[in-house]
Amino acid sequence: MRLGGIFLRSAAVKRLCVATMLMFFAGALAAAPVRVVATFSVLGDMVSVIGGENVEVVTLVGPETDSHGFEPTARENRMLAQAQVLVSNGLGFEGWLPRLVKASGFDGLEIVASKGVEPRQLASHDDDHNHDGHDHGDEGDVDPHAWQDLANGMQYARNIANGLARIDPAHRAKYQERARVYVEEMQKLHDEIKGQLEAVPEQRRRVVTAHDAFGYFGQAYGVTFIPIAGISSDAEPSAREMADIIRLIRESKGVALFDENATGASRILEQIARDTGLKVGGVLYSDTLASVDQPAGTYLGMFKWNAGRVLFSIKP
Structure with a gap:
């Protein structure tokens, strides 16, 4: 009898251990x-x-x-x-x-x-x-x-x-x-950006960027973005295309010129700035965030950065 009691207690302990392990693994999976x-x-x-x-x-x-x-x-x-x-x-x-x-x-x-x-x-x-x-x-x-x-x-x-x-x-x-x-x-943030940009005269809310990546921003916050033709990370305009770009920018009455962090177009934009006299407003983030330790390293941080750069560059 005594041996049987020990056996029964041992079996109960085993069942308890198995149940505990199953609960543990279920919790871990959850x-x-x-x-x-x-x-x-x-x-x-x-x-x-x-x-x-x-x-x-x-x-x-x-x-x-x-x-x-x-x-x-x-x-x-x-x-x-x-x-x-x-x-x-x-x-x-x-x-x-x-x-x-x-x-x-x-x-x-x-x-x-x-x-x-x-x-x-x-x-x-x-x-x-x-x-x-x-x-x-x-x-x-x-x-x-x-x-x-x-x-x-x-x-x-x-x-x-x-x-x-x-x-x-x-x-x-x-x-x-x-x-x-x-x-x-x-x-x-949407309301803040909208209010600040709408306070700038409409004729000054015109900026030039490397490619057509800010159309939604423009529609939402009342800014006209003028994309430069043919500039991407793997192509650059010919002399004739560059002349057309300069003409387009002058006709557009753009106020500021922006590079984008992933286009690799800085040298071309510098030449355009020299030829048009446009103010270079710095870098905007279009298709990618900055590294995590930078101000534009988050979605909201990117928006604050972009809006701040644009606002600083177009204010009278």
């Missing part, structure tokens, strides 16, 4: 962060803010990296193959993405951040002054840079929060609360 791949740095930052400690984010096209010429490698293939969620911009911005998805075998949840925004139409590709260097794929002449309007950024945030909540319903409340606070911050 607490494991959602593996998310974001296509470029703006989306990577947004996912980090909204996902917090409940997500593990990697970004395919990192900060200070030219999105125009990006070509996925085996490294990106592996990153996407291991992901549960893919967050993309859509609107034809990532012309390389369908090939990568197919090659990686990704079968998780895709969140298209721009879903629901009203796309801006670009001028015909026949008009060289509006070619922006992107492969728009099936989207045709749609401007993909929708994040350059904070009202659209708010829609991006809601789409990301809803997608994360769908794949990880246990943390739905956290995703929605972070998104709510984030949207409030965007709304406050």
